[in-house]
Every structure is written in structure tokens, then in C-alpha cells.
Amino acid sequence: MRYAIETHDLSKRFHGMYAVRHLDMHVPEGAIYGFIGENGSGKSTTEKLVCGLLVPERGSEIRLYGRPVDDAQVRARMGVLIENPGCFPDSTVFQNMFMQAMNLGLCNPGEEVERALGAVRMTGAANRKFGQCSLGMKQRIGVAQALMGHPRLLILDEPINGLDADGMRIVRETLLRVNREEGVTILISSHILGELSKIATHYGILREGTLVQEVLANQVRERSKEYVLVRTSDDRAAYRLLRERADRVEPDEDGLRVYGQTDSAAIATALFQAGISVSHIELRRVGLEEYYIDAVSDGRRQ
Numbered sequence: 579m580r581y582a583i584e585t586h587d588l589s590k591r592f593h594g595m596y597a598v599r600h601l602d603m604h605v606p607e608g609a610i611y612g613f614i615g616e617n618g619s620g621k622s623t624t625e626k627l628v629c630g631l632l633v634p635e636r637g638s639e640i641r642l643y644g645r646p647v648d649d650a651q652v653r654a655r656m657g658v659l660i661e662n663p664g665c666f667p668d669s670t671v672f673q674n675m676f677m678q679a680m681n682l683g684l685c686n687p688g689e690e691v692e693r694a695l696g697a698v699r700m701t702g703a704a705n706r707k708f709g710q711c712s713l714g715m716k717q718r719i720g721v722a723q724a725l726m727g728h729p730r731l732l733i734l735d736e737p738i739n740g741l742d743a744d745g746m747r748i749v750r751e752t753l754l755r756v757n758r759e760e761g762v763t764i765l766i767s768s769h770i771l772g773e774l775s776k777i778a779t780h781y782g783i784l785r786e787g788t789l790v791q792e793v794l795a796n797q798v799r800e801r802s803k804e805y806v807l808v809r810t811s812d813d814r815a816a817y818r819l820l821r822e823r824a825d826r827v828e829p830d831e832d833g834l835r836v837y838g839q840t841d842s843a844a845i846a847t848a849l850f851q852a853g854i855s856v857s858h859i860e861l862r863r864v865g866l867e868e869y870y871i872d873a874v875s876d877g878r879r880q
């Protein structure tokens with residue numbers, strides 16, 4: 579497996595405190611890697627380390643396509659949006675981006691700015707002063723900046739914060755398109771899990787600077803099947819009985835999770851006939867949100 583980003587024992591401390599600790603992270607080529615974790619869990623710090631904007635602790639290793647982060651070839655093919663787009667408020671969007679395109683050494687800066695703005699449907703804002711753009715527009719401009727120069731690797735820190743539904747859809751479609759058509763690998767952090775789950779192929783879950791889990795989106799989806807939650811007078815007996823009728827039965831703090839048999843009436847009847855009374859029964863669905871909470875709360879699924 580070739581990784582666009584691979585870290586080994588990656589750590590970073592601020593004032594002696596670990597912001598990121600001993601991360602072994604693997605972002606395969608072609609992945610859309612959703613980076614999730616609560617505020618302060620180390621997402622931005624990790625992304626800055628990967629971009630070479632921060633220097634890690636000694637002993638840390640970061641490889642981008644097998645090369646070190648300061649490799650000029652790799653750096654040239656990396657598009658980054660971390661925190662904010664870093665624009666001059668009194669210059670227009672076009673002027674700001676044109677300057678950045680020049681800094682990137684692009685040979686056709688004007689066209690590249692047009693193309694990138696077009697990709698996030700922001701062509702109409704080209705002549706507006708950056709300072710007069712809404713938060714949502716600034717976010718889209720930030721994504722456009724990251725797209726300039728046809729990067730092979732995109733690193734986007736919370737790019738969909740502050741976007742309305744339409745803005746989110748545009749960014750989502752753009753990211754999916756560059757990923758599918760141009761094979762761009764994307765590392766994207768977000769706490770908007772519902773939106774992230776529409777595009778991510780992989781997830782990295784951070785808690786207090788530690789990578790709790792790396793998981794395929796398909797595995798999360800597999801787990802995201804519907805299940806029936808049932809609470810009974812005798813969960814042990816219910817477990818034995820239901821195990822034979824369902825694909826899988828798992829104890830849960832609220833009772834038992836029954837997978838593969840979502841007819842709750844049939845479950846209730848079977849339990850009743852066996853002399854087990856049901857105090858609660860409901861159909862539920864595990865999404866990324868619940869998966870994530872499980873992963874960070876007790877590491878049961880590690």
C-alpha cells in the first residue's frame with residue numbers, strides 16, 4: 579500500500595504539553611480521509627505538521643508519498659487550507675488569488691485563478707474585496723486557493739465550517755470531482771460528521787492528541803446498519819434466545835442490540851413467548867456520529 583501521508587510516532591508539544599502524541603497515521607493515495615475529534619484534540623496541529631508549518635518532536639517521522647515533508651516536489655503538489663485563507667481584506671478576491679498563484683510559481687496565474695474560483699462557483703465574487711465577503715464565501719475562496727496549481731494532495735482544515743447547505747454541496751461536489759477525476763488525495767477535518775460521511779473513504783479519530791482509531795468508511799457503514807435496541811427483565815436469557823434469530827446480538831449499556839432482524843414486533847413476541855418481559859424496544863440506526871462517540875468514549879471498538 580502506498581500512502582500519500584504516513585506518520586510514525588508523530589508528536590508535538592506546546593509548553594511541555596502534548597498536543598499530538600505518537601501518531602501513526604496512514605492516508606492511502608486516492609483517499610478522502612476524514613479527520614475527526616473534538617476541539618483541541620490536535621487536528622489542526624497534525625495538519626500543520628504534515629504541511630511542514632510546524633516542526634515535530636524529535637523521533638517523529640512524516641512521509642508524503644514516501645518522501646520527507648520538505649521535499650520540493652511534494653510541496654509543490656500540495657494544496658492547503660488551514661484556519662483561514664490569509665488574504666488582504668482591502669484587495670479583491672482575484673488580486674489576492676493572483677498574488678498567491680504567482681507565489682506558487684504558476685505559469686498561467688490568471689487562468690488558474692479563474693479555474694479555481696469556477697470550481698467552487700465563486701467566479702462572481704472575483705472583483706469583490708476579500709474583507710467584504712461573508713464567512714461562507716471566504717471558506718469557498720480558501721478551498722479555491724487550495725485547488726490552484728492542480729495539487730495531488732489537499733489538506734483542508736474545517737473547510738465546510740460556516741457554509742450554508744448550498745455552499746456545503748458545492749464544496750462536496752468539488753472535492754468528490756477532483757478526487758474521482760484527478761485522483762487527488764484529501765485530508766479533511768470537520769466536526770460536521772453528517773456532511774463528512776457523504777464523502778470520506780477513511781476516518782482517523784483523534785482524542786486528546788491520540789489517534790484512537792483509523793477505520794474505513796465502509797466499515798463504519800457496515801456498522802451503521804439498523805438494529806433493534808431491546809431491554810428486558812432478563813437480558814442474559816434474551817441474548818441466548820435472540821442470538822439464534824438475528825445476525826448478531828451485542829450488549830449495550832441500554833440493553834441489547836439486535837442486528838439483522840429489524841422486526842421489533844417479532845422480537846417482542848419471541849421474548850414474550852419465552853417468558854421474558856420487554857421493558858423497552860426501539861429501532862435505531864448507528865451513523866458516523868454514534869460510531870465516533872463510541873470510539874472516543876471507551877475505545878470498545880478499537
Ligand SMILES: Nc1ncnc2c1ncn2[C@@H]1O[C@H](COP(=O)(O)OP(=O)(O)O)[C@@H](O)[C@H]1O
Binds near residue numbers: 596616620622
Ligand atoms: N501555537 C500553539 N501554542 C500553544 N498551544 C497550542 C498551539 N496550537 C495548538 N495548541 C494546543 O494544542 C492542542 C491541540 O490544538 P489543535 O490542534 O488546534 O486542536 P483541534 O484542531 O483538534 O481543535 C490544544 O490543547 C491547543 O490549545
Ligand SMILES: [Mg+2]
Binds near residue numbers: 623735
Ligand atoms: Mg482545529
